[in-house]
Amino acid sequence: xxxxxxxxxxxxxxxxxxxxxxxxxxDLEAAxxxxxxxxxxxxxxxxxxxxxxxxxxxxxxxxDSEAYGHxxxxxxxxxxxxxxxxxxxxxxxxxxxxxxxxxxxxLIDLSLRALLQPGxxxxxxxxxxxxxxxxxxxxxxxxxxxxxxxxxxHLPDPDEIEALITPRxxxxxxxxxxxxxxxxxxxxxLERIVAVAARHRLLLLSDExxxxxxxxxxxxxxxxxxxxxxxxxxxxxxxKVHRACGYRVGWxxxxxxxxxxxxxxxxxxxxxxxRLCANVxxxxxxxxxxxxxxxxxxxxxxxxxxxxxxxxxxxxxxASAYLDLAAPAGALYAFPHVRxxxxxxxxxxxxxxxxxxxxxxxxxxxxxxxxxxxRHMRLTLLPPPEQLREVFTRIERVLERMSxxxxxxxxxxx
Numbered sequence: 001x002x003x004x005x006x007x008x009x010x011x012x013x014x015x016x017x018x019x020x021x022x023x024x025x026x027d028l029e030a031a032x033x034x035x036x037x038x039x040x041x042x043x044x045x046x047x048x049x050x051x052x053x054x055x056x057x058x059x060x061x062x063x064d065s066e067a068y069g070h071x072x073x074x075x076x077x078x079x080x081x082x083x084x085x086x087x088x089x090x091x092x093x094x095x096x097x098x099x100x101x102x103x104x105x106x107l108i109d110l111s112l113r114a115l116l117q118p119g120x121x122x123x124x125x126x127x128x129x130x131x132x133x134x135x136x137x138x139x140x141x142x143x144x145x146x147x148x149x150x151x152x153x154h155l156p157d158p159d160e161i162e163a164l165i166t167p168r169x170x171x172x173x174x175x176x177x178x179x180x181x182x183x184x185x186x187x188x189x190l191e192r193i194v195a196v197a198a199r200h201r202l203l204l205l206s207d208e209x210x211x212x213x214x215x216x217x218x219x220x221x222x223x224x225x226x227x228x229x230x231x232x233x234x235x236x237x238x239x240k241v242h243r244a245c246g247y248r249v250g251w252x253x254x255x256x257x258x259x260x261x262x263x264x265x266x267x268x269x270x271x272x273x274x275r276l277c278a279n280v281x282x283x284x285x286x287x288x289x290x291x292x293x294x295x296x297x298x299x300x301x302x303x304x305x306x307x308x309x310x311x312x313x314x315x316x317x318x319a320s321a322y323l324d325l326a327a328p329a330g331a332l333y334a335f336p337h338v339r340x341x342x343x344x345x346x347x348x349x350x351x352x353x354x355x356x357x358x359x360x361x362x363x364x365x366x367x368x369x370x371x372x373x374x375r376h377m378r379l380t381l382l383p384p385p386e387q388l389r390e391v392f393t394r395i396e397r398v399l400e401r402m403s404x405x406x407x408x409x410x411x412x413x414x
Contacts, residue, residue, distance in 0.1 A: 013134045016368035021352055025362045036391055037362045038379035041179070041332040043243040046382040050244040051295045054285035065281040071273040073100025073251065077286035081251050084290050085234065089225030090255040097254040099268055100286070102278050104209050104235045104250035109135045111233055111252060114267035115170055115203060116141040123164060123172045125156060127335070127369030127376070129179045129207065144169070145370060150337055153326045154181035158192040162200075171203040172196070174223060177210040180369050180378040181335040182328020184214065187221045194226045203264075204232040209250070210331040212241045212296050215310055218329040229257040231264070238282070240332065241296050242289050247282035309381040309388055310334070316392030322399040328381075335366065337376040343403055348374045351398065358401075359394035 018040070025035045037045075044050070072078060078098040085093040101107040108131060112122070118140040124132050126145035133143045146161045148154045161172065174193065176185045185193075197204050206223035214220055224232045237250030254265055299306040310327075313334045317325040322343055325336040338346050348365035355361050366376025379391070 009138050012137050014368065015130050015134065016364055019368070021356060021362060021364070024353070025356055028356070028360070033360055035356070035360050035362055036383065036387060036394075038383065038391065039362045039364050041240065041380050041382065042245050043240070043332075043382055044245060046380075047384075048243045048299075048382070050238075050242060050247070050285075051289075051292075053288050053292060054238070054242060054244060057284045057288045058281055061284040062281065065284070067280075069277040069280040069283070071275075071277050072096070072098065072269065073278060074280065074283045074286070077251075077283045080287040080290045081236070081253060084236075085222075085224060085253045085255065088222040090222065090232075090234065090253065091224070091228055092258050093224075093253055093255050094258075097258070097265060098251060099254075099272055100249065100251045100278050100283055101272075102250070103239065103248045104207065104237045104252075105131055106275075106278070107235060107250055107252045108132060108205075108207070109139070110268065110271050111205060112136055112139045112141060112171075114264060114271055115139075119168060121166060121169045123161060123169060123202070124370070125173065125175055125178070127154075127180050127366065127371045127374075128173075129175055130369060132173055132175070132207070133370055141170075142168070143370070148178070148181065148183065150181075150324070150326045150335075150376075154178060154183035154335070155185065155189060156193070158189070158196050161193065162196045165196075165200050165202075169200065169202060171205055173205045173207065175207040176223070177208075177213060177220065177330030179207075179210065179331050180333050180364070180366075181326065182331045182333055183326070184218050184220060184329040187219075187226070190221055190223055190226050194223070194228075194230065197227075198230050203261075204230060205235070206232065207235045209235060209237050210240050211236060212294055213300055213306070213332060214330045215300055215307060216329065220330070224253070224255040227256060229260070231256040231261040238285060238289055241294075242285075244282070244285065247285060248279055249282045249286060251286070305385070306332070306381055308385040309383065312385045312388040313379070313381065313392075316389065316395075320392065320396055320399070322396070322403070332381050333378050334381065335376050335378050337366070337374075338399065340375065343399065346375050346402075348377060351402065352377060354402070355395060355398050359398055361391055361394050 238244040317323045352365045364378040366374030
């Protein structure tokens, strides 16, 4: 009997955050080995809790959640999102230009499906969150990557972005604060990027799911304010800032001059209607989340758990003979890299597998984020600070063993 062949579209799709290494870690756990997992930004798995007032809002509205809702989301939720976006300076934002989805992941796919013709190009950061590449490919598009190098604090070069544009380029994606690097884009840089998009009539797509997770008083600049009348989609949700990943509630806000994106908005509504509606129950938490005082600040400010975890990562890298790091200014991750002058022939996938099998630590190789020839690894800041201290001890042991192997040793050290 012939085997079932998967779609050819999947040949270039990857998601190693939950890929082969994760499956191997499950096998090791099943054999009784405890694994320290640094592979995923899932706050609830690390002891963080969703704020109580969000749970209470859902509980009060369980009876109101048993029918299909509006395809774009509950009006109460969309009104709160629109108010937030207008307060941030976004133009042209109205309730009918807000869409609520089953997480930002669904909305990324929906926004690209409504936009792309086969062969259209989307400008993506490298490293990127790999869902963006996957959604581009699965909707017939072609990713074109602009570099966000560690030596530039993982910030992009607007001139390099512009040089990549062709007649087939349709959209420019930003992830700010950035996953996986933790970079936060300053206003002046965003102004230059918006100018590029304006010159070439590109749709701006700004993934801002980590918008309030910031360290050391780093300011967050929403893209929509700078974009003005230029069509711009801003993505947000409950999963990270409000520690509610399992609720699967994300949203997109379409800003800019409405007449310039009216047909596109209607295409979004058609696609939203085809999947009937997003999870109704959890949408009751949106308005309380956006209309109440922020709860994330207590975690990101000095003395807070995320701030302490980030400090442990910075200390671990500073004490290492092999690692370097552009310090994350936001989000839930660090993206350290192994120095070429200490370990020349380094393979991030080989390292990640050895770290898992030799030291029971699970990280994500940097190449999983569409970085060619990566020397990076991504780790989350969510574990307890003392556990992260232990993690760097284990990372250093693996790197020391690798450096003692002649085939991996740097020529300057050999």
